[in-house]
Amino acid sequence: MSDEDLAQTLGTQESTTLEFKSTAKREGKRGDVIAQAVCAMANDLCGRGGGDILIGVDDRGEPVDTVDTSDRTLLALTDLRDDGRILDRPSLTVQAARYKGKPVVRLRVETSAAPPVRCDGVVWVRPGPTTRKASREDERVLTERRRSADAPFDTRAVALATIEDLDIELFQRSYLPSVVDPEVIEENGRPLEVQLASCRVTTPGGVPTALGLLTVGLDPSAGIPGAYVQFVRYEGTDLDVPITDEQELRQNLIGTAARLEPLLRSNLRTRVVGEGFRETQRPDYPLEALREVCMNALMHRNYETSYAPTRIVWFEDRIEVTNPGGPFGHVRDDNFDRMTDYRNPSLAGALKGLGYVNRFGRGIGRIRAALERNGNPPPDFQVDASSWAVTLWRAS
Template identity: 60%
Template sequence: MTLWFGCSRQTGMETDGMERELASELGTKETCVLEFKREVRERDVIRKAICAMANDLPGRGGGDILVGVHDDGTVEPGVDTSDRALLTLANLRDEGKILDRPSITVERALFNGQPVIHIHVEASVAPPVRLDGVAWVRPSATTRRANPNDEWVLTERRRSKTLPFDGHALPGSGTADLDLQLFRGTYLRSAVSEEVLEENHRSEAQQLASLRLMDPTSGDATVLGMLLLGIDPTSFLPGAYIQFVRYDGTDMDTPVVDDQEIRSNMIDAAERLEALLRGHLHTRLVEVDGFREESRPDYPLAALREAVMNALMHRNYESSNAPARILWFTDRVEISNPGGPYGAVREDNYDRVNDYRNPSLAGAMKNLGYVNRFGRGISRIRTALERNGNPEPEFEVRESHWAVVLRRG
């Protein structure tokens, strides 16, 4: 069994069902690109190793972690290489602790003829990668926290790689276009650990660049910086706003009760959306067990919030000027965004496979608490609706857009 996450390496990970012998391929001693861990339960140190390999300070293209091997290269007898163990390690990528999420593969392999688990980590295209707000690196056979110089090297290296659109600089923009008070008071403390902040003597420009919010050379704000902190994001990204319309009927020919456009950065928009959605919810009495009644909203706020945040996270900001839309009818709510399936996601697997058009934005939204866990948005919507007594959500996934319909209970 080989688990693939976010990459398309074709390196013979499996050959006619035979497990690879790694001792001759990777070596038998720990190096800057090879780390040994004794067992699957060492999850925190494995997370640090994944983070360090993804940051790839030595510039080797990533690295490898062998689980089931002692520091001296001997194999732990009876190491657990079950499917469950592989899934446990693979899930470290999607739990939201390591941001931006690295590309990894997890497989069974042999080391000196003994079974082990092999984790291969691809170098990130958008370093520095952080674990719980701390960047880790592996310049030698030891993993350690990145110092400011390490982070600056990683930030500079990021510029030379092909970046997702949310990492691109916006020419003509600058710190004057960003809400720096919002950065200092809200985002910085959500993205970087308190311990690192206390010993951090870098300038604000360096902090912005390290968090992918500003280009380190030009001083231009990035797409991510504008989306998260922009004073007026639509001045550089015309489609970066939300249109809300409430109709007094079941179609768009009926009278409009409320019509609003939210043209603000993601952090401010989230607060405004919370109040807006709550203001339009109505509650109803529902009979429970035949003897008692309880009050339930027309729609669970959790499902509405999850659907809207997914729309903002996955939308196409690069080539569409259309907004994300929330259309509220008397019998349903339709939430849509420009931008259809991306990467490994297709119209027939969108509820089982996840990929990210805006990976840095996804990481930022996880830092801010807008996303609970990667790859769980659809299941969370379904669960919230079921608990509230609403019908199943209806999804429409097309080449150029994505939409979900939530119906009243």
């Protein structure tokens, strides 16, 4: 715990950059009030550089008698970064601190590079000392603030792409209700152009982004050459044997996911396991692990500088999934199973909203657990500067 007293450095009254909460209890009448506050600070409507939430201080700016600053509480609050309720993923730190001489918990939230940020599909802002839902004008300001040149690749405009390259019906039917609270859609009646830009599917000027082409594009690989999946099934255990199935999946990610699951299912074989009179059938690979590996490859791959596809190569004894793009950000080849960072943060948020990603930062653990439950050997990961490769071994 730092000796710094936050009352002196942050002030003693709530403002656009400072909010007080008496307890770490997140759920209130409006929902997860702490998550909403984090969302509002990340949106930084007033451009103050983020903000702080102090837990253990009442509305009058006075510290409460008791506040839980245990590691368990700090970890639970840190989970706000990764539980998928706030999208794009916020940058925040959580630590025990002091306020007017008493212990508190400090959540420091940094400004998002790609606003608007949503909590459970709703944009929250803090134009003054209170947090509220964003108005149409608020969302317009946040959307226009996003600078294409400074943003990650997935929110940049795609050269020569036009609105005609997007499946607008798919956007309205599947994408929009998945990432924006349905009540917000109904209440605000935003025009289509604003909805597209607010969801980062287009720039504020109406040009499709990489995210837009990848998620609801009619032919994503026309504007992003590597945006497709190549599936190959071999009859044996090496490349010299005959190919029994070969397909290219060139739809947007919603269409790719719809084709990928039945394709994987059709190639699975089952075996009988058990003891005595109790027998069960198990696949040679658990579908949960296959789905997790493939969706993580599509989420984390490098779409910007590589024209290579994501490849799924199915041999008799193993499956190899490879995708271009080595470790990114804080992730290295020696910590990739413990550290999470995002080359495509808006795409990650979209896949979470669409239900293709269960929880951020848990993919490798879920893969290993699913394989172990099914009786498969542990997976092999090969990570270098330019690519990832995951090998799943067939259960014996």
